[in-house]
Amino acid sequence: MDIKAKKLLALCFLAIFNAFPAAHALTLDDIKAKLEAAGYTQIREVPSGKIKTFIATRNGKVRSILVDSTGHIQELQ
Incomplete structure (x- = not known):
């Protein structure tokens, strides 16, 4: 599967799960802290x-x- 197909699949996956957002969605600061904790x-x-x-x-x-x-992280590269 090529990179474009993987990106499209990941976007579709996340779009489906974001159709019903969590009651306590993460803020931008929460997301950045989670990414930093993961080494980014x-x-x-x-x-x-x-x-x-x-x-x-x-x-x-x-x-x-x-x-x-x-807060699920999906790396595309």
Whole structure:
């Protein structure tokens, strides 16, 4: 499966689960803290609607990341 297909699959997955948002959705600060705890640095949000998309660095590589309202992290690269 190529990268575009993986990204599309991940977006569809998160869109389905974000159709029913959690009662206590994470704030942007919560998400950034969770990403930092997972080893990401230089975290930047990419505007993309309801699904929180970020660009961050981990282990010296820039990565695209999706985070759902419950804090599940899905790395796209």
